[in-house]
Structure formats: C-alpha cells, structure tokens
Amino acid sequence: MKPSSLTLRRSIDIFIKVLSIVASLVGIVFLIWILWDVVTKGITALDINFFTKRTGPFTIADTGMANAIVGTLYITLLATVIGVPIGLLGGIYLSEFGRNHPVSTVVRFFANILMGTPSILIGIFVYAVIVLPMSGFSGFSGGVALAIIMLPVVVRTTEDILILVPNELRESALALGSPHWKMITQIVFRAARAGLITGVILAIARVSGETAPLLFTAFNNSHFTYYDAESPLRYIYDMSKPTANLTVTIFNYAMTPYEQWQKQAWAGSLLITGAILVISVIARAFFSGGKTRRG
Amino acid sequence: MDETTTKARTNKADLFFNGLTLVCAIAVILVMLAIGIELFRNSTLSMQEFGWKFLTDRSWNPVLKEFGAASSIYGTIVSTIIAMLIAAPMGIIIALFLVELSHPIVSKIVGSAIELLAAIPSIIFGMWGLFVFVPIMQTKVEPWLQSTLGFLPLFQGIIMGVDFLTAGIILALMILPFVTAVTRDVLNMVPPVLKEAGYGTGATMWEVLKHISIPYGVRGIVGAMFLGLGRAIGETMAVTFVIGNSHEISSSLFSSGNSIASTIALEFGEALNDPLFKSVLIQLGLILFLITFIFQLIAQLWIRQLKKHERS
Numbered sequence: 129m130k131p132s133s134l135t136l137r138r139s140i141d142i143f144i145k146v147l148s149i150v151a152s153l154v155g156i157v158f159l160i161w162i163l164w165d166v167v168t169k170g171i172t173a174l175d176i177n178f179f180t181k182r183t184g185p186f187t188i189a190d191t192g193m194a195n196a197i198v199g200t201l202y203i204t205l206l207a208t209v210i211g212v213p214i215g216l217l218g219g220i221y222l223s224e225f226g227r228n229h230p231v232s233t234v235v236r237f238f239a240n241i242l243m244g245t246p247s248i249l250i251g252i253f254v255y256a257v258i259v260l261p262m263s264g265f266s267g268f269s270g271g272v273a274l275a276i277i278m279l280p281v282v283v284r285t286t287e288d289i290l291i292l293v294p295n296e297l298r299e300s301a302l303a304l305g306s307p308h309w310k311m312i313t314q315i316v317f318r319a320a321r322a323g324l325i326t327g328v329i330l331a332i333a334r335v336s337g338e339t340a341p342l343l344f345t346a347f348n349n350s351h352f353t354y355y356d357a358e359s360p361l362r363y364i365y366d367m368s369k370p371t372a373n374l375t376v377t378i379f380n381y382a383m384t385p386y387e388q389w390q391k392q393a394w395a396g397s398l399l400i401t402g403a404i405l406v407i408s409v410i411a412r413a414f415f416s417g418g419k420t421r422r423g
Numbered sequence: 424m425d426e427t428t429t430k431a432r433t434n435k436a437d438l439f440f441n442g443l444t445l446v447c448a449i450a451v452i453l454v455m456l457a458i459g460i461e462l463f464r465n466s467t468l469s470m471q472e473f474g475w476k477f478l479t480d481r482s483w484n485p486v487l488k489e490f491g492a493a494s495s496i497y498g499t500i501v502s503t504i505i506a507m508l509i510a511a512p513m514g515i516i517i518a519l520f521l522v523e524l525s526h527p528i529v530s531k532i533v534g535s536a537i538e539l540l541a542a543i544p545s546i547i548f549g550m551w552g553l554f555v556f557v558p559i560m561q562t563k564v565e566p567w568l569q570s571t572l573g574f575l576p577l578f579q580g581i582i583m584g585v586d587f588l589t590a591g592i593i594l595a596l597m598i599l600p601f602v603t604a605v606t607r608d609v610l611n612m613v614p615p616v617l618k619e620a621g622y623g624t625g626a627t628m629w630e631v632l633k634h635i636s637i638p639y640g641v642r643g644i645v646g647a648m649f650l651g652l653g654r655a656i657g658e659t660m661a662v663t664f665v666i667g668n669s670h671e672i673s674s675s676l677f678s679s680g681n682s683i684a685s686t687i688a689l690e691f692g693e694a695l696n697d698p699l700f701k702s703v704l705i706q707l708g709l710i711l712f713l714i715t716f717i718f719q720l721i722a723q724l725w726i727r728q729l730k731k732h733e734r735s
Contacts, residue, residue, distance in 0.1 A: 141627035148520035151513050152533050155603070158596055159540050162551050169554075214447045221444035235448045237723055238455045244650065244719040245712065246657025248684050249458060252691075252708045256461045276454055283451055309440035337544025340659040340684070344691055375546050379660065382550045390554070397547050408542045 163401070170398025173391040178399075183377060186386040193396055199267060199372040200400075203346055204336045206271030206367065211278035211335075212328055218279070219286020224312055227291075236287075239280035250276050251341035259345060267371025270346025274335040281334065285327030293319045326415035333407045337400055339375035346371045348380060374400050459712060466706035468699055477706065483670035485693065490703040492710060494670040498587065498680035499656060499711070502666065505591025505676070506598060506655045511648055513595070514602030515637075521603075522610040523628055534607065541600035549664030552593040557584040557665055560592075565677055580675040585667035588676040593661050598651040605647035609640035642729040649722035657715050659684035683711040 181192035218235070226232040250273050258269040293316050301311035317324065347370040374396050381393035469477065473490065480491025517537065521530045561584025572578045613636045621631040637644065667679020668689055687704050694700035 137627055137630070141629045144516075144519075144629040144632075145524060148516045148524060151516045152520045152525075152537075155513070155517055155540065155599060156533065156536050159536055161555075162543065162547065165551055165555050166547060214450055217444045217447035218451060219448075221441075221448035225441050225444055226448070231445070231448070235451050238452045240723055241716060241719040242451060242455050242458075244653045244657075244715060244722075245455075245458065246659065246684055246715060248657070248659045248687055249462065249708050249712050252465075252687070252705055253458045253461050256465050256705075257457070279454065280451055283448070307434075308437045312440075333542070337546070339544070339546045340688060343688055375544065378546055378550065382553065382664070393550065397550060401543055401547050404542055404544065405539060408539075 166394065166398050166401050169391075169394040171395075173395035174398060178392070178395050183372060186384070186388040189388070191388075191392070193372075193374065193377060193392060193399075196372040196374045196377040196396065197399070199346070200336065200374040202367065203267055203270045203274060203342070203371060203373055204332060206268065207274030207278055207335055208328075208332050210272065211275035211331075212282055214275075215279050215282025215331075216286050216324075216328075218283040219290065220312055222283065222287040223290035224308070224316070236284070239283050242276075242280040243284070246340070247273075247277055247338055248340035248343070251344050254341070255344040262368075264368075265345060265347035265370040267346050267367035267369065267373075270342045270371060270373065271367070273341035273345045274338060277338060277341060278331050278335050281331040282328060285331065286324060289320045289323035289327060290316055292323070322415055326411045329411040329414075330408060333404045333411070337375060337404050339379055342373055342376050343379075346373050346376065348372055348376050459716075462705060462709040462712050466702050466709050468702035469706040472699060473703075477703075478710075481670075481672055485690070485697070485700050488699055490700075492683075492707055494672050495681055495683045495686050495707055496710065497672050498590075498666060499682040499684070499714075501587045501676075501680070502590040502594055502662060502682055503652060503655045505588060506594035507648070507652055509592065509595035510599045510602050510651060510655075514599055514647075514651075515606050515644065517599075517603045518606035518610050519632055521607050523632070534604075537600045537603050539600075540596065541604075544660075545597060545658060546660040548593055548597055548661040552589065552661060553585075553664040556593065557589055560584045560586075560589045569677070576674045577676050580673065580677045582677050583667060583679055585665050586675075586677050586679050587666065590662050590666040590680075590682070591676075593665055594655050594658055597658060597661055598655050601654060602647055602651045605650070606640075606644055609643035609647070610636055612643075613639045642725065642732070646722055646726045646729060649718055649725065653715050653718040653722065656718065657684055657711060659688050663688045683707045687711075 177190045178192040178194075179197065180194055181190055182195040183193055184191035222232045222235060254269050254273040254276070258272060259265055262269070297315055297319055298311055301315045302308075306315070378393045378396040378400070381389035381396070384390070469490070473480065477490070477492050478496070479493050480489075481493045482489040482491045483494060484490075517533075521534050525533065561582055565578075565582045565584065565586075565588070568578050569582065617635050617639065618631050621635045626634070662682050663685040666681055666685050668681050668685060669679045670681060670686075671678060673680070687708055691701070691704050694704055
C-alpha cells in the first residue's frame with residue numbers, strides 16, 4: 129500500500145461513505161418517485177367504469193379495461209396451469225432423482241440461460257410455433273408464452289427449496305417402505321410447502337406484468353371474447369381469439385396522444401403494479417413466517 | 424406372491440414418476456433449443472436476401488425493402504453501456520452501504536426497497552420514463568450537460584429527451600436491483616476474519632473494501648455484472664418508450680435511436696403481411712438471441728468456475 133497521510137485516507141473513507149449513502153438514497157428516491165406518479169396519475173381514472181366497462185374509442189368517456197383485466201387473469205391462469213406443474217416436476221428431477229446426474233447439469237445450465245433470454249424472443253418463438261400454424265393471434269398462445277417464461281424460474285426455485293429439506297426425512301419415509309413418489313409428494317413437498325408456494329407465487333406475479341411476449345401472441349381485442357352472452361358457457365373465455373390484456377392495452381394507449389387513453393393507461397399501470405407489489409410482499413412475508421415456524 | 428406384486432407396482436409407479444419428472448426437466452432444454460431453431464428457420468428469407476452485409480448495413484426502409492441491422496445493434500450496445508456505467512458502480516456502492524455501513528434494520532428496509540424496484544413491470548418504467556422522466560431530461564438535465572460538457576461530441580446536437588442517454592438511465596434503474604442484490608450477497612460471503620484483520624491493521628472501511636472484500640469477491644461481482652448486462656441487452660418495453668425509435672447512428676447521446684428489442688416490439692405489427700420485413704425482424708431477434716446467449720454462457724461458465732474454485 130502506498131504511504132499516504134492519515135487525513136487523506138480518512139477523507140477518502142468519509143467521501144466513499146457519503147457516496148454510498150447518497151447512492152442508496154437515489155435508488156429509494158427513484159422507487160418512491162415512480163410509485164408516487166403511478167398512484168397519483170392512476171387514481172384519477174380508476175373508477176367503477178374502469179372495472180366494469182370494456183375498452184373503447186378515446187372519444188367515449190365511459191370506457192374501462194374490464195375485458196383487459198379479465199384477459200390478463202385468464203392468460204396468467206393458463207400460464208400457471210401449464211408452467212407450474214411442468215416446472216415443479218422438472219425441479220423434482222433435479223433435486224430428487226438426478227441430483228448428480230449429467231442431465232441435471234445440462235438442464236440447470238439451459239434453465240439459467242432461458243431465464244436470461246429476452247422475453248420478446250419468447251414472444252416471437254410462440255408466434256412462429258403457435259400463432260402462424262393456427263393462423264391467428266390467441267389468448268392461448270399468450271398463455272403458452274408466459275408459461276415458457278415461468279418454466280425455468282419454477283424449475284430452479286423448486287430445486288433450490290427441495291434441496292433444503294433434510295435427507296433424514298427422506299430416509300425415514302423410505303425406511304417405512306414408502307415408494308419414492310409418495311415420499312416426494314407427501315413428505316418432501318409438505319416440508320417445503322411454504323417455500324414452494326412463495327416461489328410459485330413470485331413467478332406468477334413476475335410474468336403477469338410481462339408485455340413483450342404478449343405483443344404478437346395474445347395481441348389485443350377491444351371486446352370480451354365470450355362465446356355467447358346468452359349461453360351458460362359465457363364465463364368461459366374464448367382463448368382461441370385475440371385476447372385483450374392489461375399490459376398490451378397500457379402499451380397501446382400510452383403510445384397515443386389521446387389524454388383519455390393515457391389516463392386509462394396510468395390507471396391500468398396502477399392496478400397491475402399494485403397487484404404485483406402486494407402479491408410479492410405477501411408472498412415474501414408468508415415465506416419468512418414459514419421459516420420462523422420451522423426454526 | 425402378494426408382496427411381490429405390490430413391490431412390482433411400487434417400482435412401476437416410481438419408474439413412471441421418475442420418467443415423468445425427467446421429461447419435464449428435459450422440456451427446458453428442448454424449449455431452449457426450439458427457440459434457437461425457430462428464430463433461425465424464420466430468418467432464412469432475410470439471410471438469403473441480405474447475407475452478411477445485413478450486420479453492417481445502416482439502411483432501414485420498409486417501403487423500399489432496404490434493411491440493415493447496424494443502427495439497431497449500435498443502439499443496443501450504446502444504451503447497454505450507459506446502463507452498465509451507471510448501474511455497476513452504483514450497485515456496488517449501495518451493496519457496500521447495505522453490508523458495512525447501515526444498521527441491520529436500515530439495511531433490511533433499504534434492501535427490500537431496492538428489491539421492490541425489481542418487481543415493477545418494465546412497461547411501467549417505460550411509461551414513467553416517457554411521461555415523467557423524458558421532460559425532465561429534455562428541459563433540465565440535458566441542457567445543463569450540453570452547456571457544461573458541450574465541447575464533447577457526446578453531448579452535442581438537438582435535445583429531444585427521447586434518446587440513448589435517457590434509455591440508458593432507465594435501463595440502469597431496471598438492472599440496479601439485480602446488480603445490488605448479487606453484490607450484496609457476495610460481500611456478505613467475505614469471511615469476517617479477513618475484514619477484521621484489515622481493520623486490525625488500521626485500514627479504513629474503504630481500504631478494507633478495496634483491498635480485501637472486492638478482491639475476495641471479484642469473480643462473483645463480475646458474474647453479477649455479466650448477468651445484469653444480459654438483462655439490459657434484451658430489455659424491451661422500457662427502452663421502446665424512451666429511445667426515440669429512429670434508425671440513425673450518431674455519436675451524440677442526445678440523438679434518438681433504436682435497439683434490437685425496441686424495433687421488434689414496434690415494427691412487428693406492421694410487418695405481419697410482409698414476409699421479408701417479418702423475416703428481417705426475426706433475424707434481428709436471432710442476433711439478439713445469439714448476443715444474450717453468449718453473455719449468459721460466459722456468465723454461467725464463469726460462475727461454475729467460481730464455485731469449483733471455492734470448493735477446492
């Protein structure tokens with residue numbers, strides 16, 4: 129180390145300390161600033177119409193995003209139904225059956241790379257393999273795109289959490305004559321329940337805010353894609369048609385110069401951001417609660 | 424007799440379950456490969472038409488069917504570099520605050536606040552950037568930069584607000600939580616004994632960080648940077664709003680441009696009925712795929728090496 133005066137070393141140290149406090153403040157200021165704008169700008173258009181009326185031309189005052197809200201729920205639900213079971217089972221393989229198998233190393237490797245793949249490319253991929261052959265945008269393809277984004281996250285989270293379960297639990301179950309599948313689904317899963325639920329919820333929250341993969345898959349639609357309002361099946365959404373969703377509607381609205389639409393885009397932002405933040409915070413709290421109970 | 428059948432059934436069930444989980448695990452590999460293959464297959468038209476010069480061609484005219492990737496690649500690189508120049512040092516220094524300086528409770532609160540930033544959807548960053556941040560950049564920050572540093576080509580030209588600099592700053596905000604979290608974990612892993620030894624010799628906190636903590640965790644921090652870089656390169660919605668979407672290459676950070684992802688997001692809709700245009704955009708996607716793949720690959724190998732290093 130170069131010899132330098134104590135005052136100089138101390139001043140550098142104080143300078144760095146101040147800098148690190150300032151940098152942290154800057155990070156927090158931006159967080160509060162963004163949230164503040166989303167809340168104050170969004171709250172003005174977040175009325176009852178927003179939840180009950182469907183999207184429409186900017187010239188009509190009482191339009192809302194009801195169809196987009198329902199569409200987002202459906203697409204996210206579909207993504208969950210596809211992505212979570214496959215992800216859980218894949219994670220089980222990595223943690224239980226093939227922990228040290230070469231296949232697992234490759235799977236982990238590809239899962240990490242898939243997690244880092246830009247989501248818009250997954251949109252193009254689903255466009256090429258589902259939208260083109262089915263000759264049309266569909267809510268279904270949007271759900272598949274989100275499921276692909278969710279898959280590696282659920283696989284890795286499941287593995288990370290199952291590995292924490294002590295081996296003694298597995299051994300005692302097997303010693304009692306339980307088959308592997310029973311040991312995993314009834315013993316290991318139960319021990320890891322809090323962590324698994326948290327991981328899955330965080331993965332769902334994360335994909336529900338995605339926009340890019342839905343641009344060329346679910347696309348958008350200013351109508352509810354019900355089969356028929358008269359039919360008893362009317363609560364089944366027609367996922368084979370272009371499906372309105374919050375994020376793409378926000379994108380389309382925000383890019384226009386029309387004030388009415390921009391306002392609604394802010395309201396949509398408030399809804400989706402609020403939902404994601406609340407769900408994430410609750411999920412985290414649940415996990416830490418689970419941990420303290422166990423420990 | 425009865426016992427053996429139960430046993431056989433159990434084995435069969437286990438075999439089935441084992442196979443099922445294996446198939447699901449392998450699905451990850453198959454999806455990843457399929458993405459690469461499909462992007463390649465769907466960009467053949469563009470490859471045949473333009474060949475390798477696509478990578479260096481600056482033209483972009485959907486009407487005349489002249490396409491080149493140069494401006495998109497340039498914009499992607501410039502916005503990513505700005506984002507990394509801001510997010511990397513800031514992430515390290517915030518991690519320093521969280522690990523060394525602050526009270527554990529403060530550290531927990533600030534840490535969770537930064538992590539919350541990561542939960543905000545990217546479209547919100549984009550929209551907020553366009554409606555709130557761009558006007559500030561346009562009327563306050565950029566005129567000030569131009570008047571003080573205007574002699575540099577970086578800060579010349581007409582100030583629009585939607586440009587590389589704004590895009591880079593918004594990107595930096597988006598990857599900051601990620602870089603901070605990983606660096607914090609790395610700094611937390613430095614053995615206290617090493618740091619105490621440093622303090623014992625009379626070193627200041629900064630000296631301990633510079634000479635002990637960072638060298639100890641340098642490989643992990645570099646890995647974190649690579650992962651952050653991979654995210655910044657492919658980020659779509661936030662950049663699309665604030666980069667300006669022009670197909671020009673300019674040395675000025677105040678000039679509007681485009682990134683690969685923003686061009687795909689904005690122009691794919693127009694290209695649906697034009698096979699060549701669509702193929703061009705998918706080829707841009709293929710380029711983005713290869714770039715992120717390589718960065719992720721390097722990061723993965725680097726981190727694997729790191730883990731081996733730690734074990735030995």
